[in-house]
């Protein structure tokens with residue numbers, strides 16, 4: 001994707017076309033001219049790397065248990081943290097909240113929905129998660145991150161130069177080449193649910209790697225946790241006789257509980273909420 005913030009109407013149409021095609025076919029697209037300076041993307045990656053390479057004694061105060069660890073069959077070869085005590089996070093955050101807003105607009109336009117929908121659907125709540133994948137001596141025996149789709153509306157993902165991120169496309173794993181400073185936007189389950197499968201969430205995974213460490217930063221656009229009782233389902237305005245609802249209307253609480261119980265790997269958590277599954 002090229003510049004998305006130009007005022008040029010024709011160019012915007014072109015960009016929306018690209019977003020629509022990529023979101024409907026691949027479930028993800030790359031953002032090139034997103035406005036976040038290279039110094040900021042480089043510094044956040046370096047900052048997260050430094051944080052994880054500190055002494056265990058210092059890191060201990062940030063330990064908590066990962067809900068997936070006791071559910072999934074395999075433990076992921078990575079560490080993750082959601083709140084880093086780093087100044088660079090504050091800077092990155094300012095850029096990413098602005099960018100998330102731009103991406104919401106693009107995705108809604110690509111879906112043919114009015115921008116007014118924005119406030120109603122996206123009670124936006126961004127969560128930043130930083131990942132550190134240590135070099136793995138036997139990468140063929142495990143994964144950095146098991147196959148999954150994100151439970152978010154969408155995710156803004158920044159990765160360093162090591163690589164290993166793969167998306168499932170027509171039953172084949174496709175590697176996303178790391179390109180410095182670019183961001184990947186991947187469609188999450190919640191967006192798939194509300195647009196009734198027009199854009200599908202992207203199944204992805206991260207390979208474990210002998211060359212490491214690898215660092216990535218994911219910003220998930222979720223619903224507000226206080227919105228746990230709000231009902232989400234296929235939007236009425238996109239449904240028709242030819243496009244009947246595929247999913248039940250559910251709360252995020254129900255969805256997240258099922259997502260965690262199911263664990264990473266295996267089938268999509270959304271399948272459980274298909275109307276035909278009953």
Ligand SMILES: O=C(O)CCC(=O)C(=O)O
Pocket residue numbers: 129131145150157159165204205206215216217218
């Ligand atoms: O590390 C990555 O590149 C991807 C991580 C990821 O998919 C996730 O945390 O949901």
Ligand SMILES: [Fe+2]
Pocket residue numbers: 148149150204
């Ligand atoms: Fe993910």
